[in-house]
Amino acid sequence: MKRYFEIYLKFLAQHLKRMLQYRSDFLIGAGSFLFIQASGILFMVLIFQQIPDLNGWSLTEMMFLYGYFQLPRGIDHLLTDNIWLIPTKVRRGEIDRYLLRPINPLFQLVIERFQIEAFGELIVGVALMIYTIPLLNIDLTVWTVLLGLLFIILGSLIYTSIKLITASIGFWVINSMPIMTTVYNIADFSKYPTTIFPKVIQYTVTYLIPFAFVSFLPATALLNRSNGLEILLGSVIAVSVLSIAAYRLWVLGLKSYQSVGS
Amino acid sequence: MFQTIKPYWAYAKASFTVGFAYRLHILFWVLSDLVQVGVLLLIWIAIYGNSSSTTMQGYTLAQMMMYNLIIYMTASFTYMKPLFDLADDHFDGKVAMSLIKPTKYIYEVFFRNLGNNFVGNIIISLPLMIVLSTLTVTANHGVNFTLGTTILYVFSILLALLISFFSNFIFATMVFVTDATFGMMQLNEAVVRIFSGSLIPLSFFPGWLKTIAYILPYASVYTVPTLILMNRYTNSELWINLGIQLAWAIGLIIGANLIWSVIITKMKVHGG
Numbered sequence: 001m002k003r004y005f006e007i008y009l010k011f012l013a014q015h016l017k018r019m020l021q022y023r024s025d026f027l028i029g030a031g032s033f034l035f036i037q038a039s040g041i042l043f044m045v046l047i048f049q050q051i052p053d054l055n056g057w058s059l060t061e062m063m064f065l066y067g068y069f070q071l072p073r074g075i076d077h078l079l080t081d082n083i084w085l086i087p088t089k090v091r092r093g094e095i096d097r098y099l100l101r102p103i104n105p106l107f108q109l110v111i112e113r114f115q116i117e118a119f120g121e122l123i124v125g126v127a128l129m130i131y132t133i134p135l136l137n138i139d140l141t142v143w144t145v146l147l148g149l150l151f152i153i154l155g156s157l158i159y160t161s162i163k164l165i166t167a168s169i170g171f172w173v174i175n176s177m178p179i180m181t182t183v184y185n186i187a188d189f190s191k192y193p194t195t196i197f198p199k200v201i202q203y204t205v206t207y208l209i210p211f212a213f214v215s216f217l218p219a220t221a222l223l224n225r226s227n228g229l230e231i232l233l234g235s236v237i238a239v240s241v242l243s244i245a246a247y248r249l250w251v252l253g254l255k256s257y258q259s260v261g262s
Numbered sequence: 263m264f265q266t267i268k269p270y271w272a273y274a275k276a277s278f279t280v281g282f283a284y285r286l287h288i289l290f291w292v293l294s295d296l297v298q299v300g301v302l303l304l305i306w307i308a309i310y311g312n313s314s315s316t317t318m319q320g321y322t323l324a325q326m327m328m329y330n331l332i333i334y335m336t337a338s339f340t341y342m343k344p345l346f347d348l349a350d351d352h353f354d355g356k357v358a359m360s361l362i363k364p365t366k367y368i369y370e371v372f373f374r375n376l377g378n379n380f381v382g383n384i385i386i387s388l389p390l391m392i393v394l395s396t397l398t399v400t401a402n403h404g405v406n407f408t409l410g411t412t413i414l415y416v417f418s419i420l421l422a423l424l425i426s427f428f429s430n431f432i433f434a435t436m437v438f439v440t441d442a443t444f445g446m447m448q449l450n451e452a453v454v455r456i457f458s459g460s461l462i463p464l465s466f467f468p469g470w471l472k473t474i475a476y477i478l479p480y481a482s483v484y485t486v487p488t489l490i491l492m493n494r495y496t497n498s499e500l501w502i503n504l505g506i507q508l509a510w511a512i513g514l515i516i517g518a519n520l521i522w523s524v525i526i527t528k529m530k531v532h533g534g
Contacts, residue, residue: 028445035452039461046466050319051312117445178290185297196308 033120067128072155074121087170093260171253277377459485
């Protein structure tokens with residue numbers, strides 16, 4: 001465990017050095033993420049010029065939800081973005097070298113990349129939190145803060161697990177990238193209160209591809225619209241099932257992995 | 263004229279062949295787009311459900327949904343992404359090779375993109391056009407495609423295609439200065455999304471934001487063809503907007519050529 005930690009720090013130091021070298025790429029990358037987020041916020045602001053609330057959600061609450069959505073997404077983005085490359089690496093036979101070293105292959109793969117552009121998402125998320133929380137009736141007790149942080153960690157685990165599952169399909173099909181993107185886009189439903197969507201979609205994002213546990217359901221808990229403990233329990237169950245399934249599938253994929261020539 | 267264009271068709275044909283070989287791949291990308299469009303349509307249904315009036319900024323719910331579908335179709339008809347080509351050629355040092363060819367680099371990239379664009383037209387845009395036309399004919403969605411609007415739409419799309427390519431080309435040349443491919447790509451997409459009208463109809467914008475949108479060329483790529491097909495312009499507005507499109511197309515072609523001629527004198531190519 002200590003060894004893994006040391007290796008991680010070494011990699012992190014390398015990434016930071018590289019970031020300092022390609023400063024403009026980092027700044028433009030993070031800036032562009034800010035811009036993309038701004039478009040989502042702009043959409044909500046313009047919409048609320050036309051309507052007083054959206055199925056009982058005010059603009060401030062919507063912005064809180066939108067900001068909260070960015071946090072687990074940003075963390076997952078920052079730390080495990082290299083999972084996106086699994087389908088490509090399988091196709092090109094580049095998984096070999098992870099199998100040759102005496103360290104967990106998934107760990108090696110994940111630490112290869114540190115997606116610093118994700119700070120764009122994290123900055124927007126934190127800024128929206130700071131802006132909306134004083135305006136909303138959220139009592140900042142130790143319990144709510146702890147609950148909020150816990151949900152963020154669980155939420156990023158949900159993201160990572162779903163990403164790993166869809167990426168691991170790449171061991172059996174030629175290119176699972178479009179599947180990954182399609183499933184990843186479904187997370188967009190969780191940017192808004194899922195209750196505004198038809199029942200089919202509500203069930204899908206709660207039980208089948210549980211993106212609702214990433215931001216919508218935790219947000220209802222933090223806004224005192226639902227029972228925090230129930231949501232926490234559901235989230236823990238979802239994370240356990242998904243992460244075990246994801247890791248199993250990845251290991252299974254590694255077993256069936258055959259390299260390519262040269 | 264024909265003789266000068268002829269050699270460039272080879273580029274278009276080549277990229278068309280490559281693109282068409284991956285048609286299944288493109289279909290999957292359409293699937294992921296569908297999720298996004300679907301989310302948007304469902305949000306609009308919810309939004310109109312919460313409104314006391316049946317129209318917003320002159321759009322009924324049915325018209326708003328048509329607007330979103332048509333602007334998605336317009337986006338795929340005018341899809342031109344020279345940034346990929348420029349970044350690839352820049353980092354591989356291939357620009358040097360293009361400079362010794364008797365064809366001009368800027369038009370080489372244009373025709374490469376055109377080939378790809380045709381693949382998208384066959385797989386996405388044209389089928390969507392047929393579906394939407396059927397929809398407007400069979401039921402009243404507050405939008406009627408007539409022969410006249412369709413012809414004007416095609417004409418407007420051709421101009422939009424030029425504006426789309428040359429404005430994105432100018433944007434893409436910044437890759438040579440910043441070396442930031444991923445960042446520039448995201449930034450380009452974000453700016454286009456906000457100011458083209460694909461996020462929300464520009465009539466929802468407050469005045470100052472609308473002004474910015476009309477100073478930039480992106481409204482001419484997305485909003486103008488879309489509103490022409492939806493028959494939302496009066497006669498004079500129609501000709502003014504087509505005129506603006508034409509001015510943009512000519513201005514951007516000249517601008518892109520000027521910028522490019524400056525860049526090739528400054529560019530350093532390593533290896534290749």
